[in-house]
Amino acid sequence: MVSTNSSAPVWMETDYPDVVIGVGEVTLGEDCRNKMSDGKKRKAEKNTLVKVACALLNSGGGIIVAKSKNKDYNYATESIGHDLEQGFRELVKPSSIQDHFSFLQQGISLLIFVKTWCAGPANDGSTKARICSVESHLYKRCGTSTIQIVPTEAAELLQKKKIEQKRNRDRQEEPPAKRPLLSSSNQNVEMPNPVKLFCSKEYVRLEETLDFGEDIHVELKSFEGKSFRTRLSENLPKYMSTFANTDGGFLLIGVNDKTKKVVGCGKDETQSDIQNEVDKAFKKMISVHFDNCEKQNRFEYSLEIINVLGESDAHCGFILALEIKKFCCVVFSESPDSWKMAKIEIKRIEAGEWLEMMTGTDPAIDQLCQGFEKELSMSAAPPQCKPVYGLKGSARLDALQNTLYPVQTAGINGRPETLCTEMFTKYPNLENIMKPEGGRGVLIVSRSWAVDLDQEKNDEVVFDALLISENSPPTLYTVVQEGKPDLWKHARLTAFQLKQKLVNLGGYTGMICVIPKLLECHSGALIEMEKRHSDFNFDVHYPNRYGSPDIKALLCSLVIVLLSFRSCVSDQLGCEFLNLLTAEQFEILHSKYYFEDFRKVFVHGLPGTGKTVIAAQLMRKIKITLHCKTEEILFICENQPLKHFMRKQDISQCVTRCTFMKEDFSKVKHIVVDEAQNFRIDEGDWYKKAKNISKNGVFWIFLDYFQTSHTEYNSLPHFDNQSPRVCLTMVVRNGSRIHDFIIQKMRIIVSSWFSKRDVGMKDHMKKLCNDANCAHKFSGKLKILQKTQIEIIDFVILTIQTLFSQGHSSKDIAILCCTEKKCEKYYSPLLLQLRKKKEQVNFVKADDTDKNSIVFDSIRRFSGLERNIVFVLNPVVHEYQQEIGENLLLTAASRARTQLYVLYETQ
Structure with a gap:
């Protein structure tokens, strides 16, 4: 119900x-x-x-x-x-x-x-407006009238208020002096003397005529009659919202608004009863602050109750003089009359959530992370959508769609090709049924569309196929061994989730439905829907408008559904938005190396190719597909900061290698290892232990020999025995200038360090260098300088000050050194000089990378993390570490998204 x-x-x-x-x-x-x-x-x-x-x-x-x-x-x-x-x-x-x-x-x-x-x-x-509403229950003053703000106007008013708040915050000024009489400003109005004098009276005479009338700051109401309390309860919230949202003002009750004569009100009430009624009305008010409001003022009013006297000083009621202060943000008379679905409930949207949704805007990406471009904007999307950004200069949304799900000039295109071939070879009777005559479109085969949509997998489903074609609504075929009642329920639920996500995540705005069909895999026969017993006892036939989808727009929405993930920059900007996987990343997760077929995989990824992103996405799919609990999946890495970062995503257990070797993990079935090239064996053979624990489960190892931080044996099997092996060569993190610098270092590493290793490894590393490609055209900034220690400190301070003036924050910046000892050398002088420059900054270790502070730590501890701007201070290693000196510098450089400063120290 x-x-x-x-x-x-x-x-x-x-x-x-x-x-x-x-x-x-x-x-x-x-x-x-x-x-x-x-x-x-x-x-x-x-x-x-x-x-x-x-x-x-x-x-x-x-x-x-x-x-x-x-x-x-x-x-x-x-x-x-x-x-x-x-x-x-x-x-x-x-x-x-x-x-x-x-x-x-x-x-x-x-x-x-x-x-x-x-x-x-x-x-x-x-x-x-951003969302649909029956009524806003927000009021404002318009001349001498009180009007409810329609939702479209509400969005405009709220945006103006937010801009006003930001302007006040940026100026950081003291409250200005009281403004001129009746002028429009951000401060409470200084009321004219006649109103003030009138409100200060102890009594007034019946039929007395006021020497002022209604204006933008004054409202006169009589409220005569027996329904005084009802009228007070119904109308006070409206007028309180009105003056609070405009410029403040006075509501005088007991005065005829046309004749301006005192008529009195509440004759049979006591002053305490009236005060209680006003207080009750006030408590119904809903005041909401914007996120950027620093004042956080309370909504305030004051009430003067003036006696009305008639002939012979007979009591004839009261005048209620309410002064309502202008509120810093917005005041609702009650929660907006706006609704949404919450699972199986229709839920009223509360004022705070309504305000947040109504004023939702795309993040200021251009200022804080210039490497992104907008793919889906909140200004042109359904209410539940979040903004989506892709890499600037990379394959845009339509290009990704053409790569993954191209539409031919005629006929149906099956994707991915390998999976289509495998399924239709095994079940030949299905091919013609799922490829209708005429029209054009795409048939997208998946081992489980439920899993692709983050829903639980049904093990009795052989595979699913989504047909998107001209002149028919999208159709989801669920292929099973035999028809069972619960399979129809699963098919309908999957179709429901797909339809919802195409709109609420992918941003599709057309008329859309997804028709589920259940097929028997060997015969290809349609399995009829079982009879249902519910209030809804007939099949829906959608209007013709649903049969003509915009294929291009629908497939682009599908790409967002399948390739989007929460951006790690969301925390920096203070608002959630989504990024898109590259086609290379997506194919590893969805088609080439599906983990149900490839339980053990070695993923060799170049710096900045998104190995950790894929690892996180992989664990989510393991959890859903294999019906796992969090404690049954284990993520292992070498350093504490990366462990903390992954633990916050709440997908799996997260430990360092040292902890893994010391403790028992009897509940663990599946293991994902990141940064495996840096693992040591001082605590024992981690690879052997991990392999034994996950012998019946998933065991994926992510590594990058270019970022090796030591020369000791790491327990990984010989390169030739790392099979199956998949390579990631499309760099997504770094600006192209930073990427070119990294490629230079990679070539040096191959020519020197790996020349001492086996030929197969060297050929593999050479091929990775040659195949490396930057996924975008955003250049970024790169500076390589030689300076004295004092000059380095001055340069870093001046650059940070410039960055702050350009809109960057401490959360954008990391300062890295080769060792913790070198960190100590620079830490205090830098912090001291910044404080002398009156820059309110803090330095934190890499463990606290999510804080709004500058990370100051060693290169090794920051491995696996990233920030927009990275300073690398004197990346020169001791003689015994010379073999990995270029690797450490490459690791540090690959942490920078948009700006990299490499500063060598001269004597």
Whole structure:
């Protein structure tokens, strides 16, 4: 059962590939007002339908099922009814009803198909709000009128408020002097003397005429009659929100607004009762601060209760003089009338969340990490979407789509080719059934679309195939050995999750549904859907509009669904956004080396190719596919900072090699190793222990010999025995100038260090150098300088000051040295000089890389982590470490995303 706080019964169908909500029996048709004498009941029905529609608009769309009370109802001749149409029209304004709703009658039920809400311009060119709302419950003063702000205007007001807050914060000024009378400014109004004098009186005379009237800061109300308390309770929140959101002002109750004469109010009330009523109204108010608000002021008001005296000083009521202060952010009279789906509930969006969603904007990437380009913007996406960024100058979203899921001029293109060939060779009767005649499109085969969508795998499913083609809605074929009731449920759930993610993650804004079909693998026969017993006892036939998807846009949304992951820069910027895997990274995870077939894999990845990102994605898939608990997956690395970084992702147990060798891991079934080239054997043979623990599970080893930090035996098998082996050569982290510098160091390493090793290793390393490629064209900055120690300190300080003035923060910067001893040499002088320059900075170790402080640590401890800007101080090693000197410098350089400064010390 789904609650919408109305009298109409509401239910949800939870076993269907779409959100289906039933609203019980309602009166439909143009003449519904004549058919229904109970206006309140009809209004309740309309409100229920509008709320449900609002929830679906904000949650990716869906279907509303309304049964007609009139058994003779005919949508074709009677439509939906004027009042309901008006409710939908106001809901989606400034869009048209047909932009978001389609209607189809099945029996006596009307199916209302709801397309997702989407920010951005409407058909008439006007701007739409980020989310859909029935009412904002935000008020403002407009001349002498109090008006509720419509959602579109609310977005504009809120953005102005946020800009105002940022401006005040940046200026860091003391509050300015009181502004001129009735001028518009950011401070509370200095009220004119007549109002102040009037409010300071102990009593006034009945019929006395005020010598001032209504204006932007004054509202007059009479509130006469027996419904005084009701009117006070209903109207006070509105006026409090009005003045708080505008410029502050006075509400005088007990004065006729037309004649300006005192009429009094609350004659039968006591002053304490009135004060209690006002306090109760005040407590209903919802004040919300923006994230960038430093004032965090309280919403305030003051009340003066003035006696009204008639002839012979008879008591004739009161005047309520409320002074409402201007609020630093926004004040709601109550939570916005805006709704969303929360699992199987329709939930009202609370004021704070509504404010956050309404004002959501893309992060200021250009200032803080110039290596990214926008692929999906919040300004033109459904409400649940997060911004998506790809690497600047790299394969953009449409290029990734063309690489992974190209659409031919005719016919159906099967992807990935190897998996299609394998499946259709094994089950030849399926090939023709899943490739319809005519049209063009893509058939995307997966061992489990449920796993691809982060859902639990069903082991009875052989494979899934998603067909996206012209002139038909997307179809998801679930291929099984035999039909069972729970398999139909799994198929529908997977189709449901795919539809939701295409909209709410991938940003698809068209009319969309995903049709599930269950197939028997050997015969290719369709398995009929079992009969269901629920309120929803008929099949949905979607309107024709759903059968003509925008294939290109749909496939681009699918690429976002499958390739997106949370960016590690999200924490730096203070807002979550997504990055995209490269095609090379994606294919390793999804097609070339699927871990169910390749339980042990050696992944050789060049610096900056995203090995740790793939390791994290791999563990998520292991957890879902193999039905694992967190304690059954183990991530092993060499240093503490990388362990802390991965532990925060809450995918697996995370330990260092030393801890792994000292403790028992009896519950562990699967192991992922990162930075394996730097593992030592001082605590014992880690490889042998890990191999034994994971003998029946997954064992993937990520390594990069170019970043080796010691020359001792690391327990890895001989290079020729590292099979199967996969290579990552597409660099995604570093600017192209930094990448070129890294390639130079790689060639030096190959020509010197590896010349002493076996020929197979050397040929392999040479090939990696030749195959290395930068995934983008963002150049970044590289400086290599020779200076004295004092000059290095001065240069670092001046550069940091410049970076701060350009909008960078401490969280962007890391300062690295070859050893901890060299860190000690520079640490205190640098920090002291920065403090003398009045720069409020802190230095932290690599363990605290998520803090808004400059990381100051050794190269080895920062291995596996990254920051936008890296200073490498005097990367010269002792004689006994000369063999790995270039490796350490390469490791340090590869940590820098956008700017790298290599500073050698001269005597």
